[in-house]
Amino acid sequence: MIRTLTVLGAMLAGTAALAQDSVPIQPMDVNAARAELGKRMFYDTRLSGDTTLACASCHSPEMAFTDGEALSQAYTGAGHFRNSPTLANVGYRDAWLHDGRLGTNLNDVAREMITETYLMNMDMRIMQERMKQDPKYVEMFAAAGMSEPSNGGARNALMDFMKTIVSRGAPIDSGEMSDAAKRGQLVFEDRANCASCHSGPRYTDDQPHNTGVGDNPDIWADPARHSAFVTYGKFMGVENYMALREDLGAYIRTHRDETKRSFLTPTLRELTYTAPYMHNGTIGTLEEVVEFYDAGGGDDSLKDARLQPLGLTRGEKADLVAFLKALSGETFDIDAYVWREDDFDYELIEDWRNAKN
Ligand code: HEC
Ligand code: HEC
Incomplete structure (x- = not known):
């Protein structure tokens, strides 16, 4: 309750009060x-x-x-x-x-x-x-x-x-965000808590998490994909790799049960150009990604506890999508x-x- 009040206060005081300042990505040193x-x-x-x-x-x-x-x-x-x-x-x-x-x-x-x-x-x-x-x-x-x-x-x-x-050139860096994107940034950072995993200038903590994204059945329906998947599972020392019908994600290297089906948080930069989404491309649009999180993520016993049903309004969802698009720059x-x-x-x-x- 206290948290909600703080948000309301900040929103009344103007959006700039809460939104984090963006940090453009710096060029790297190369030969x-x-x-x-x-x-x-x-x-x-x-x-x-x-x-x-x-x-x-x-x-x-x-x-x-x-x-x-x-x-x-x-x-x-x-x-x-x-x-x-x-x-x-x-x-x-x-x-x-x-x-x-x-x-x-x-x-x-x-x-x-x-x-x-x-x-x-x-x-x-x-x-x-x-x-x-x-x-x-x-x-x-x-x-x-x-x-x-x-x-x-x-x-x-x-x-x-x-x-x-x-x-380079994303509205988040140039300060040219639409009002909808600015409102979406507040939802992203506070109410929806997206920033707890999608943090920093690249919008990722580089850590694996289980969000409950479902498997892509094409891996098992297509013998060419399935044989590659089996090759990978066998090489990484997974038991019973022939019968495996799920992508185990980070478990493949940790072999710890609690890391099953967790995948590295992807960057949210350049999403406008990178559909479809998730490790297996099972979510086609940003609108659908937002629906996925609004429902509290997917269905998985090991899902990260931060993912809970959000009850976002239609307007908040549209704002969130506008914000995600504002993280894309020039092609x-x-x-x-x-x-x-x-x-x-x-x-x-x-x-x-x-x-x-
Ligand atoms: C518990 C950590 C966590 C939280 C909280 C979280 N995400 Fe994610 N996000 C992930 C992980 C991990 C993936 C990759 C999942 C996969 O590949 O199966 C992901 C994937 C995505 C993608 C797809 C990116 C791509 O290139 O495929 C988008 C977009 C996204 N998240 C947006 C959001 C939004 C918006 C919120 C808040 C409503 C949010 N995330 C909350 C961890 C999180
Ligand atoms: C046939 C398609 C294909 C080709 C060709 C290919 N890649 Fe990839 N690349 C992928 C896939 C798929 C992944 C993710 C694999 C996984 O998660 O196991 C990937 C992942 C990567 C990553 C990791 C990105 C990240 O954020 O984790 C880098 C870096 C990369 N590729 C660079 C290259 C370079 C350099 C070449 C050429 C030498 C190349 N790729 C050729 C399909 C390809």
């Missing part, structure tokens, strides 16, 4: 020549075993580096069981992948993406030799202070490129992030494909 090299690699399909996928296939700049699919694309003949996450501000994360199974260096994530059989399925020893065959790479590695194309150098270059993917579809096609010798790539077939 510019290495980042430029990483950018070229990011758009190069020769980084995948059969030269069909580039990082950008699943992390497209127009969609804030996601792929717009509920469940991500995958390597030829395989299927994926997770939603492709945004790479906006990814250099600032404390842990990566929806279950947080990698958490030391961003360049480890680059290796996982390249070598994982259901992602790019690339043997890095071959990748290195492919890069040495391309004079442009030889030149760019030298410009970045490396004697020749190498796996370690390639991973660091991808890391530096990813660190340049930083949000990344600009020169800084896209390696132009004419910079690649696509004939060379075709030659490789033909030689393989």
Whole structure:
């Protein structure tokens, strides 16, 4: 009761009294020549075993580096069981992948993406030799202070490129929020308590929580996805992985029961471009996300106690959506992030494909 009164008081005193000040995302320190090299690699399909996928296939700049699919694309003949996450501000994360199974260096994530059989399925020893065959790479590695194309150098270059993917121009930072978004910010921070997990300038605590998001049945209906899911469960040491019919989230690395079905809090930056939502893409729109939280989240015995039915009015829900949209900035579809096609010798790539077939 006391809390409600305080909120009312603050609202009467004007919205600015309660809303937290926003903090724009700061650019990260990178080696510019290495980042430029990483950018070229990011758009190069020769980084995948059969030269069909580039990082950008699943992390497209127009969609804030996601792929717009509920469940991500995958390597030829395989299927994926997770939603492709945004790479906006990814250099600032404390842990990566929806279950947080990698958490030391961003360049480890680059290796996982390249070598994982259901992602790019690339043997890095071959990748290195492919890069040495391309004079442009030889030149760019030298410009970045490396004697020749190498796996370690390639991973660091991808890391530096990813660190340049930083949000800018969102209404929350420029102070150009609509009145609806300002009202939505108050709901977000106080009544709905969203900020207890979606905190800080990226709107994430980088921690796993169980929100009760339901499973995506396509993982088990599609043999290509299911075989990848089983491969993952087996590799991570889950018992009875053949019979598993749920994504265990952070449990996969902790093996502690209370962490079952908990997933890392995603950033809320750039949501306008990154639908569908959640680790498995099962929620299609921001309106539906707000309905999900208004109902107190999903149905799960391990659900975080902070998620309770909210009883938001129709107006409060619309304000909350307006606020979430105000966290998105300019698109990344600009020169800084896209390696132009004419910079690649696509004939060379075709030659490789033909030689393989
Ligand atoms: C075939 C699709 C696909 C390709 C190609 C791909 N990714 Fe990913 N990426 C994903 C998926 C799916 C996830 C989430 C996986 C999970 O949670 O297990 C992911 C996660 C990530 C993450 C972690 C983001 C976070 O917030 O946790 C980074 C970083 C990343 N990818 C970078 C890259 C880079 C760099 C490349 C190229 C070397 C690449 N990806 C290629 C689909 C792809
Ligand atoms: C207990 C911590 C917690 C609270 C409180 C919380 N969230 Fe979340 N949020 C999460 C987690 C964890 C996920 C990811 C769940 C998943 O992937 O299955 C998530 C996902 C989301 C997403 C999807 C983002 C994406 O890119 O997929 C949105 C949007 C969102 N939350 C908004 C909100 C709003 C609005 C509120 C308040 C009404 C809120 N959250 C309250 C932890 C929380």
